Amino acid sequence: EPEVTQTPSHQVTQMGQEVILRCVPISNHLYFYWYRQILGQKVEFLVSFYNNEISEKSEIFDDQFSVERPDGSNFTLKIRSTKLEDSAMYFCASSGNRGTDSFFGQGTRLTVV
């Protein structure tokens, strides 16, 4: 069964450092998303990406965040200068049918120290 894969599974970084979270979406999907879940809180939408551009982003997705699909298979989330409050599980999702079939990766646990 096709699946979304994310690497690394756990990333520890120092405050102020840049991190890149990587995702390989399901191959024939066209819509890509990043979500995050801070411990004990809801899963929150960060950004959606379609046709090689951001289609929507939340208030959380400020100038410190960026996304890229550099090679047609990977989908990355970059945080330029991490803050303590960026510590969370980050989930990548992809969809072939405008969100109604969103499949999630297993997540990357980001810990900022």
Add this chain to the structure above:
Amino acid sequence: DQQVKQNSPSLSVQEGRISILNCDYTNSMFDYFLWYKKYPAEGPTFLISISSIKDKNEDGRFTVFLNKSAKHLSLHIVPSQPGDSAVYFCAAISSGSARQLTFGSGTQLTVLP
């Protein structure tokens, strides 16, 4: 701004009985609803979905009911099995958006053997 609410943080059910998980929403623009199951340290796994033009969708042991006038949906699992123990998230998609998911806070289901 809780557009999707799951008011029961936890539910315990005896094996073999019915589990009913509830979800309320406030945004009239939501036109598609999904249920996800999540184990610790894993990504959400899609279970079942329903379009706003329907009031019921069934898939094996899982049935989702939608009451648009009450802005309420529920997930029925019957018969419940110990392996169903997980956190269940209700999610909704808004028409006209980039089709990102808005999640509820989740309900921890425990099925007792």
